[in-house]
């Protein structure tokens with residue numbers, strides 16, 4: 001195994017609890033539109049781009065829309081989501097992540113965020129953690145979204161590292177698939193059925209044992 005030199009963090013569900021706000025945004029939209037939607041279905045949206053999520057929601061409900069309506073629906077969901085973002089602060093960092101970020105930094109690893117979200121810069125600024133990272137990749141960085149490896153490969157390139165020198169922290173099935181496809185070490189945060197295919201898995205961020213991952 002190559003020596004690990006960089007750590008790539010997903011944002012929603014790994015650094016902060018915005019996964020819940022995404023859910024609330026979709027639920028509000030679905031309710032207004034009379035579309036079936038619940039927390040269970042929302043699980044499929046983790047790590048998946050906004051437009052892909054919308055398409056999944058519409059398809060599940062057999063709802064056909066025009067291209068214009070599709071844009072409007074996605075924009076409406078995003079407006080709801082951004083309304084929730086107004087109130088976030090450093091308090092919205094997930095329990096235990098600050099310690100991990102500091103340890104990684106103090107041990108000289110390169111650090112990046114790689115998220116499918118087009119709201120990444122807004123969230124990172126609100127959390128006041130921008131200066132910790134060498135680079136940030138987001139929903140604008142590559143065309144092919146997770147589970148394609150593109151976002152992580154693009155991030156490794158920006159860090160000037162080989163894929164096998166990178167560890168990825170992810171809470172999404174699509175994110176673990178992407179990290180594995182990129183030939184990186186994958187660390188899953190969440191239940192077995194969601195991220196059990198990662199190299200390492202922890203129930204939540206506060207359970208992460210960094211020494212275990214980085215000692216290899």
Ligand code: G6P
Nearest residue numbers: 045046047048050116117118119
């Ligand atoms: C993250 C979240 C997804 C979300 C995606 C796009 O990956 O886990 O649930 O759909 O970002 O977010 P955006 O902010 O661009 O709508």
Ligand code: MG
Nearest residue numbers: 010012013171
């Ligand atoms: Mg996530």
